[in-house]
Amino acid sequence: HSTPAGARGPRFLAQDGVGCEGCHGAASGWIATHYAVGATHAANVVNGMTALDRPQVRAGVCLDCHFGSARPGQFVDHRMMAAGHPRVSFELDLFSTMQAHHNEDADYARRKGRTDSLKLWAVGQASAVERALTLYSSAKGSEGAFPEFYFFDCQSCHRRIYDQAERSKTWEANPGRPIPAGMPPFNDENMIMLSAAARVIAPGLAGRFDADSRAFHAALARDRPAAIAAGTRLAASARALADAFGAAAINGDMAFTLVAEVAGGAIAPRFTDYEGSVQAVMAVDTLLNSLVKSGRITIGAAAGIRADVNRAYAAVHEPNAYRPADFRAALASAARSIGALR
Template identity: 60%
Template sequence: MLGTIDFSVQLRALRRLVGSLPRAGLLALAACIAMAGAAIAAALLIAPAPLSAQQGGASPEIRRTHMGVASCAGSTCHGHSVADGTPVRQDEVLRWQEESSPTGAHSRAYRVIREQRGQSIIRRMGLDDAGVRRECLGCHVAPGAAKLADGVDCEGCHGTSGGWLSTHYTVGASHARNVSQGMTDLVNPRVRANVCLDCHLSGDGQGQFIAHRIMAAGHPRVSFELDLFSALQAHHNEDADYVQRKGGKTNSMRMWSVGQAEAVKRSLTLFMQPALANEGLFPEFTFYDCHSCHRRIYDSDQAQVSALPNPGRPIPAGMPPYNDENMIMLLAAAKVAAPDLAAQFDARSKAFHAAMTRGRSETVQAAGALRQSADALSDRFAGTTFSRAQTFAMMETIASEAISARLTDYEGAVQSVMAVDTLLNGMVNQGMVSTAAAAGLRAQINQAYAAVREPNGFQPVAFRRALGGAVSSIRSLR
């Protein structure tokens, strides 16, 4: 797991995509990304989980052959010291190893287990060496890798390379052929999302589920935003050759929207499994909104209730709500890009929350219906180009009263400000908005970031004002 990030750091990291960020912030982010995965991970040699993305048409025996970083690191391949190769940069391994950047977080994934924070988590969980191997290595080391120190190596994301390593660079090679031979199709947003979700949110394979108890031991809490995580780990340039080979530049708006839908699907899929939904007598709290319970407690007669009513969660005050940060963002995207599906998704989301007040069987049934709606939205978004007008409309919808009224807790607020910045950056990448124009809005966007910088000081009403101000400024670009 490399992506359950400390949000005070994560937010600063997203700002660098359009603005700037001090080096200290990048170093902190890299450490947090690399830490994020120690959650109840799979055993080292376990095969990919059932929820993992498909890895192409090569035989299972060939796909299981993990070749290792050294097989990619030749000076005429991905291990060149100068980024001037054709058709790829050729310094991808060096960027994967970069010590001062989030792009190097994968390579540090195993190392952080042995550092102070990792060791503290291990002690609190009472893990011996066998326990660390069982609970941590499935996400801090690529499955099937023989060299632990490589952490999450090339094949951890691109797929074990036994079926395609020797041919993916030959004359006549194409991305489609590589995928048919076993390379993971990370260009496909649905495939990429499910590769990342296994360790950024949770999977149902052995040891992949990230329970509340590991966060209680000191691990960063889980959250997921596909386009942000992709940008932080990018080891390539999307130049003319990339566009030709991969069929176009990455559409960040599509990646963000599909990522939200797949995150909702994954969360509900895991919740529907009885063995994962409970921890002994207690519910498994990893599914619930952290800050709905982690609030300050005041026993004096001057105490003021800090919780606000949430129209998207028809449950009584005092009941822990399901973590719906991705549901809120998915509804905003649906209202713009799939209005014919939005009402059904909204109704099923509310029905899912309400079912929790009645019992497990009704809740699972409602979760299945909601998951079906999320899957339909994922399919729709995967085929949507997302125009300039649609992207502006999505940002305005996120800040609209219908959506912002649901931003009553920290998790949803964080997703919303990341979304606005991600969508704006996506328009810059697609040439829909100039870099200079976007940079001119940094002050307003930074105010929205500031409103969610400190989880314990989060104030929903103040945040909504800041978010609305940022979107109002962005509207001027239209």
């Protein structure tokens, strides 16, 4: 989380924990102008400040610590998770909102513009997919004779098992993952959200991404070389979507369409697992907040349907109590309530 060794000043102390430079970059070149009257954000960036107002730049910085990178000490492997590290999940706009240390007042808007929550969410999903597949295709993708299980869906293996005579099915076939029953699925929570975002924001790339996604899951059932090749193609598709989202003229009304898409007939059948469902309810909440921020709906109207959104959260509150059909029903109810405010 800290400043890279090559950029540390003489007073750097690792025990200080996460500091400003962990996100904003080494400050020796811009700290003075940062406070100067008449200074501009563009000038600070030229002097070395990390341009966190750019969605893809912010996603890269956040993913390094909140998903992992190839650099030493920045990858949470399965052994660390076995020792107690929490499950890793990434959603850029929600995380940014929770971590924000300033208000977007008039001065902020004048210098940098308002944060586009919808674009931030979409770019974050694409960047997370690309990062996961890039790391999986590297040396970090295996652990001895086994795959690195960090990349796979935790709940597909870690579930309550009872010694009983009757067979108790605890999984559902997933139309987005053509893999044999009993095989651990790659964690595709961000892939599912990215598929929904592509359909609304970059429909010309949606078919390619979905085809590459299915091909990657199918390759996992063959061998690692095939999975790496398919993963490389899928990462390129995700990168293309991140570029398209970054350049797109996204409008606030797209959030309504995205909520309907996430809970709609093409995407909802893929919510067969706990992790993807958690990502879906975070997305619906993020998109609802973006509608408030963009003035499409009022704070009061959003508060009026909060109970519907909270029911979707309740459906993923406890992993061992997760029921796919119950979650899909709760998500659909929340989506209908948001759609009624359009």
